[in-house]
Amino acid sequence: MRTRCGERLLGMCVVLATSLLARAPASWAQEVNLALGRPISADCDLLPGWEGLTDGVKDSDEAPGCFATANSARFPKHVVVDLGGKCSVSRVVVHNSTNGNTRQITVALSLDAKNYTPLREYIFPAGKYQPLTHRFTPKTARFLRITFVDTWGTGLGGKNILYLREAEAYGKRLESPDSPGEDVWASLAGSNPRRSVPSWAATRRYLVELSRPARLMVVSDQPPEPLIGPDGWISRGLQDVKGRWTLAGVQVKFVGYDGSVSEFQKDYKASLELALPDLLIVAPSSVCGQEFTNALAQILASADEVGCSLLVCIPPPPGDPQNSTKLDQYRKIRRELLVQGAQYGAGLLDVGALLAREGDPAKLVGGKNWSVEAVKIAAGAITRLLDE
Numbered sequence: 001m002r003t004r005c006g007e008r009l010l011g012m013c014v015v016l017a018t019s020l021l022a023r024a025p026a027s028w029a030q031e032v033n034l035a036l037g038r039p040i041s042a043d044c045d046l047l048p049g050w051e052g053l054t055d056g057v058k059d060s061d062e063a064p065g066c067f068a069t070a071n072s073a074r075f076p077k078h079v080v081v082d083l084g085g086k087c088s089v090s091r092v093v094v095h096n097s098t099n100g101n102t103r104q105i106t107v108a109l110s111l112d113a114k115n116y117t118p119l120r121e122y123i124f125p126a127g128k129y130q131p132l133t134h135r136f137t138p139k140t141a142r143f144l145r146i147t148f149v150d151t152w153g154t155g156l157g158g159k160n161i162l163y164l165r166e167a168e169a170y171g172k173r174l175e176s177p178d179s180p181g182e183d184v185w186a187s188l189a190g191s192n193p194r195r196s197v198p199s200w201a202a203t204r205r206y207l208v209e210l211s212r213p214a215r216l217m218v219v220s221d222q223p224p225e226p227l228i229g230p231d232g233w234i235s236r237g238l239q240d241v242k243g244r245w246t247l248a249g250v251q252v253k254f255v256g257y258d259g260s261v262s263e264f265q266k267d268y269k270a271s272l273e274l275a276l277p278d279l280l281i282v283a284p285s286s287v288c289g290q291e292f293t294n295a296l297a298q299i300l301a302s303a304d305e306v307g308c309s310l311l312v313c314i315p316p317p318p319g320d321p322q323n324s325t326k327l328d329q330y331r332k333i334r335r336e337l338l339v340q341g342a343q344y345g346a347g348l349l350d351v352g353a354l355l356a357r358e359g360d361p362a363k364l365v366g367g368k369n370w371s372v373e374a375v376k377i378a379a380g381a382i383t384r385l386l387d388e
Contacts, residue, residue: 041191071158100155207245
């Protein structure tokens, strides 16, 4: 009798489950995590290596699976996930961390990374994992923004370090990610254009105490003129630096890449033998090849042995925004430089994110050369980064 009753109960459960699935909205079955693997940007510094906000790891409170901001007391802070193209979003899930500190957040969506529609406010418990799941009427968006309003002040490492395990956005894609028709500048508008690291303060103190000229080395696959020539934006920025470390003078060495990795590496090593730099500036073009990117990775990895500080300058998008091949190459280069910069503790200047905040950024870098205004903006940014 028990067996028959059990079979009858199981049959009723199967029928009920089948009925519920049949009545469920079609969109539930088609939902995918649109944020998985997508790039993130923040208006604050992040802990190097703690950038795992969209890597799919939802059960880790450690790097690289977990996300964490630096210990800055400035609030609010926000992080933006670029979904890569227009999407119909119907559910957002934010996974907090047992590392603590993260208290109140707000979640918002946007199509252009400028005008955001708020979705939800939420307060996480202190030091306890309790994810936020918010379902809503589908909205068309490309960017998911999470704003950190305040801190519990009782977490790991420092009271202003904010942690999240993962951010997810579920729905359907309305166009393919990073399609040629998308405005690449829109995806850069919410990014943090400058990132300093704790070593910068020590570097500036060291440079101030030098009795000799400070030695800087610039490594690039571009011609030297746009960087350290008379009208180059790096040389202009150095001229405007007001810090005391420039009083004894600044010597700039340029090491260029002309298509031969072996010759480039030979020139770089020869320059090191002549004089070790105090600051190494990596400034690739927007269309540098994979061979040069690999060579840069080796240079960044060895900088600690050389004993110099690092500054990675990410270029703006190519001047021809309709060239999908160049755009894809640029996006790949930018992602690699962001990862490498964080991995090796480099300061960061994202020129594309910097210019994206202007009224018509495409015109600033269109044609063969940057406009006078673009040079001025980039020079001012490197001045502030070296002076702050």
